[in-house]
Amino acid sequence: GEDVEQSLFLSVREGDSSVINCTYTDSSSTYLYWYKQEPGAGLQLLTYIFSNMDMKQDQRLTVLLNKKDKHLSLRIADTQTGDSAIYFCAEVLNYGGSQGNLIFGKGTKLSVKP
């Protein structure tokens, strides 16, 4: 299957950490991505992780990958009101290894309360 699953909503208080979870289905996915979409806007690439890594940290963002369970998470430290958006997890669906196309999860709407 090609379903990427995410919880639909997450609400946190400003200054707390946010953890957004995702499960994917294609065990051959080599890259997994997190995109952010603000209302009425396009998608902003936040970060990605290669499948041979367990963790990647980039400033306030930490990505954890559990390849055995096909579980990906995005942790945002010190969450700010500007982080309020929809966060999409995406895996790359390989077309015979020569071309990869993104399959997106349904998105998690993060609401940050002051």
Next chain:
Amino acid sequence: DTEVTQTPKHLVMGMTNKKSLKCEQHMGHRAMYWYKQKAKKPPELMFVYSYEKLSINESVPSRFSPECPNSSLLNLHLHALQPEDSALYLCASSQDPTPAYEQYFGPGTRLTVT
């Protein structure tokens, strides 16, 4: 410069109209993509151009006609659309179509078909 631009930002068209959406990138990317995103849904891939050749058409109706005049430009020609085609149309590009390269998205064109 990681910018993908799209014009127009908004478009309203009748079912008998012909219009075109435009996408441009100057990052030297050789893969370009069209996605359709309905409200509260993730983006869905429509077309992929790889080195200016159409490489993937995800069973999109013929009333959507893509065109890649050169490596920097991608058009989507629209004709005889239906109200259910109203959506946000996102363009993306990547350095190469292989899975190793991340996709950068434009801000989208919000299309309303009346």
